[in-house]
Amino acid sequence: MESTPIFFADGESPKMIDAFKKAQETFKYFWRELSWEYRRIIPALEVACVKLAFTQDIENETIVEHMWINDINFDGEKIYGILVNDPNELTNVNNGDEVEIPFNQISDWLFATQGKTYGGFSIQAMRSEMTQTEQEEHDDAWGMDFGDFNNILVVYEQKENPQNLTEHPMSINMKESLEDFIKNNPMELTSKDELGYTFLHRETIAGNRTSVEVLLKSGADIHAKTNNGKTALDFARQLNWEHLISLF
Numbered sequence: 131m132e133s134t135p136i137f138f139a140d141g142e143s144p145k146m147i148d149a150f151k152k153a154q155e156t157f158k159y160f161w162r163e164l165s166w167e168y169r170r171i172i173p174a175l176e177v178a179c180v181k182l183a184f185t186q187d188i189e190n191e192t193i194v195e196h197m198w199i200n201d202i203n204f205d206g207e208k209i210y211g212i213l214v215n216d217p218n219e220l221t222n223v224n225n226g227d228e229v230e231i232p233f234n235q236i237s238d239w240l241f242a243t244q245g246k247t248y249g250g251f252s253i254q255a256m257r258s259e260m261t262q263t264e265q266e267e268h269d270d271a272w273g274m275d276f277g278d279f280n281n282i283l284v285v286y287e288q289k290e291n292p293q294n295l296t297e298h299p300m301s302i303n304m305k306e307s308l309e310d311f312i313k314n315n316p317m318e319l320t321s322k323d324e325l326g327y328t329f330l331h332r333e334t335i336a337g338n339r340t341s342v343e344v345l346l347k348s349g350a351d352i353h354a355k356t357n358n359g360k361t362a363l364d365f366a367r368q369l370n371w372e373h374l375i376s377l378f
Contacts, residue, residue: 305341
């Protein structure tokens with residue numbers, strides 16, 4: 131995945147292209163957080179969206195527009211969601227469309243909780259060109275604290291608890307509950323969804339080491355493949371979840 135080309139428009143600044151690259155490299159943290167958000171009884175995220183590069187050939191020219199989607203899902207290779215912007219020139223997509231976009235067309239991601247933002251690399255690239263007053267006005271308009279554009283956070287309480295970069299605290303806290311769930315529902319270890327993904331595939335994509343350890347200890351099949359022939363280890367490698375690779 132790291133070797134896939136990044137989509138960008140002609141004239142895009144080096145600073146913005148670097149922002150796209152960083153967004154792709156760190157997207158796995160966004161998905162990890164969102165995968166836990168979908169399990170929470172009480173939502174914790176105020177915003178969760180991804181910016182993607184949409185392309186269309188118009189009059190022998192490839193037009194690129196970077197637009198945001200929400201209601202996001204991720205299968206380790208493609209991103210799914212609902213477009214929430216109106217295109218300027220593109221005619222092949224519209225606001226409200228369900229979209230399916232390859233991973234390498236990510237140009238940004240953003241989630242916010244308790245008024246503080248995480249990610250937002252392209253936004254921070256733009257903020258870096260603003261005066262302090264303009265930054266404050268920008269943040270007020272969003273109603274969120276974007277913090278220091280030179281120190282972009284990617285996980286909750288990253289400064290206070292740097293270990294959160296390695297493991298999401300909910301993965302650790304939910305260990306006993308997961309063990310009880312598997313004990314009472316052993317078929318969950320082998321069942322697959324319509325795309326051939328197992329519980330182990332999904333937890334690996336989300337980077338949850340504790341959950342993966344529980345599943346493996348309980349007998350999950352490390353050789354199980356999706357309909358596209360991918361094992362959990364394949365996804366761990368693709369997403370560069372180094373703390374998971376050794377488990378397999």
